[in-house]
Amino acid sequence: MKQLLILAYRLLVSDKGKYTALLVGTTFSVFLIVQMTSTFAGILTKASATVINVGASIWVMDPAATNTVLSSIPMPDYVLDAVRSIDGVKYAVPLYSGAALVKLRDGTYQPVTVIGLDDASLFGRPELLEGNIDDIFAENGFIVVKDEEFPKLENPKLGMEFELNDHRGVIVGIAKVSTGALYGTPTLYTTYNRAIQYIPSMRFTVSYILVEPKADSDIAYIKEEVARLGYLALTNKEFQSGISNYLKYKTGIGTNTLLMTVISFLVGLSISGQTFYTFIIENLEQFGALKAMGAKGRELVIVILFQAGFTAIVGYGLGIGLSTLLISLAKLRLPEYASRVTYTNLGLAFLLVLVIASASGYAGVRRVLKIEPFDIFRG
Amino acid sequence: MPKAAIVADKLTKWFGEGEARTCAVKEASFEAYWGEMLYIVGPSGSGKTTLLSMISGILRPNSGSVAVDGRDLWSLSDDELADFRLKTIGFVFQDYHLFPRLTTGENVAIPLILQKRSWDEALGAAARCLEVVGLADKAQLPPTKLSGGEQQRVAIARAIVHQPEILVFDEPTASLDGETGRKIVSFVKGHILTAERCIVMVTHDSRIFEYSDRIMGMEDGRITGFERETAYEA
Helix, strand or coil, X not given: CHHHHHHHHHHHHHCHHHHHHHHHHHHHHHHHHHHHHHHHHHHHHHHCHHHHHXXXXXXXECCCCCCCHHXXXXXXXXXHHHHHCCCCEEEEEEEEEEEEEEECCCCCEEEEEEEEECCCCCCCCCEEEEECHHHHHCCCEEEEECCCCHHHHCCCCCCCEEEECCEEEEEEEEEECCCCCCCCCCEEEEEHHHHHHHCCCCCCCECEEEEEECCHHHHXXXXXXXXXXXXXEEEHHHHHHHHHHHHHHHCCHHHHHHHHHHHHHHHHHHHHHHHHHHHHHHCHHHHHHHHHHCCCHHHHHHHHHHHHXXXXXXXXXXXXXXXXXXXXXXXXXXXXXXCCCCHHHXXXXXXXXXXXXXXXXXXXXXXXXXXXXXXHHHC | CCCEEEEEEEEEEEECCHHHCEEEEEEEEEEEECCCEEEEECCCCCCHXXXXXXXXXXXXXXXEEEEECCEEHHHCCXXXXXXXXXXXXXXXXXXXXXXXXXXXXXXXXXXXXXXXXXXXXXXXXXXHHHHHCCCHHHCCCCXXXXXXXXXXXXXXXXXXXXXXXXXXXECCCXXXXXXXXXXXXXXXXXXXXXXXXXXXXXXXXXXXXXXXXXXEEEECCEEEEEEECCCCCC
């Protein structure tokens, strides 16, 4: 078997032109597939940035507000009290999430996302790079997140004053978060009470209630009780999944990504399939001669499948490498570049490249199995 | 009386069905002996290549039998037939059918590779065979860099590398000029043919008839006789 595989390898790589074309087709296809799906995965992750960064186990919300964190529907205060009284709830705190306008020194306005943390616990606070967390309680105190959007606030420093919805604000801390936001607006953290004071709101003000259960086994009961109140309790993962599903199925982003992935697959299939088929056709008489000399049909199938599989795996590796390189280079320039290579992306690309290899190999195998050694004698 | 290497008995082969059916070989019976170079000659379409294919285990006859060294060829399964061809027969095709991207040495080594011999052993044997055919210095070149005569010699080296008992040549001089063709066949007669080997060659090149031990004529699928009787027939 090993000797046959070496022969298959030599036959494949010695035709440098065809082998290069095969690799280019597969590599390009994998590159596009991984690039598309990674960008999509990055967008999905960033869309759930607040959920990830705040890190609460359970999020209670209005049932109609599961699309994005920013599309919250405020809840009355009594819901917070009711949730706190549910058996199995260790603690529950309010969270404010909303948008405001910051007036910059040059007079222009910059939209920002404002997260209001529970005054008593500051649950969900970000990790500070500069400043002291207690200063958030100081007059007009705000903490700014240092992410890709940070320069849009003119690279604020500690003590910098600004105007937010006609209120004075002071930067008392600079923080970092694990996941940058998707929507291109800088993020400011402050206390819940200051947020609802500074930002115009409806009669109700609680965007979300963040709940920590006493034990994981309490989660189901908490969800039931919250539902009885007419609201929805989602675990962190469920909320992220809900946001992802919204982007996947209700915004067109998922459809576009799927279409591009399919097109990438078809590009790879057509380039690799056609080149591999041509490669087999050009060597068809030699394969017939091998059959005449005593090669069995299954041995030739192994040769062809090995060639298709080898090309697929090398092309897969090159495609992944190229994607990773490009994403890494992009992240050097844009640290919050929305792209994330996941095992699912890699698995999908591998699956599709196997389909490309199988389809290419199948066409070749059919032709080689059909050829009769007698045809070689007959010319 | 020499021992028969190949015994063909009433071999018949037709192609197509109904009105389109044509009989390529009709009840052909003959023997080929060890140590002999037997030519099969005849005009195009006389059934030479079909007959060669049937005696070398490539094309199943519709009726009749072939025994090689006493072994009934067509009672074998497909896999057994492939093994038989791999071990017992050496093929030299009209158009050589060398892999253009492999080196000459690798091309010659192919039968041994198919026999699952190690790559090094196969290449070593290939180098020795290339030496036999006078192409030792061309082992690393691709066949496309060689002349027609040299390619034919590579094909011969490939046919003998696994030391088969039967060699079948299909129009070996068809693509060569007269001088080169004669040199090749003379070489085969002088260096490849041994007492333990039988060579059957299909040709209609009269320039190489002088090297044959016997010449078997064919026309319209039938054996018309032996134009040159050797001592074996006497």
